[in-house]
Amino acid sequence: MQTLNYRFPAQQIPAEAIHVGVVASGDLEILLEQPATGEPGDCATVRVRTSVDGFDTIWQDVLERFFTRIPLAGYWEINDFGATPGVVNLRLRQAGEAASATAAAS
Numbered sequence: 155m156q157t158l159n160y161r162f163p164a165q166q167i168p169a170e171a172i173h174v175g176v177v178a179s180g181d182l183e184i185l186l187e188q189p190a191t192g193e194p195g196d197c198a199t200v201r202v203r204t205s206v207d208g209f210d211t212i213w214q215d216v217l218e219r220f221f222t223r224i225p226l227a228g229y230w231e232i233n234d235f236g237a238t239p240g241v242v243n244l245r246l247r248q249a250g251e252a253a254s255a256t257a258a259a260s
Contacts, residue, residue: 157183157204165225166225168227172249182235186229200230200232202234220250
């Protein structure tokens with residue numbers, strides 16, 4: 155098991171916590187929490203726990219592209235169990251859409 159940590163600039167704060175996906179073979183889950191009270195809301199702190207070692211660069215590239223398009227601030231926890239980059243992109247987009255939907259409902 156490998157743990158990767160990243161930080162990306164971000165400006166949008168989700169209205170509530172988000173959970174998408176599951177931890178299962180070939181899949182992953184994403185948990186997104188708002189920045190803690192008193193913490194700045196200008197970055198996304200991402201922790202990736204993955205069962206696949208050696209893909210640091212790919213994770214960096216995929217996440218950097220996502221946060222360039224969708225700058226959602228907060229604490230992101232990604233639990234990966236061998237998901238392909240396509241599945242990772244799908245789950246990230248789902249989290250972004252869920253955050254947009256909760257913001258629109260508020």
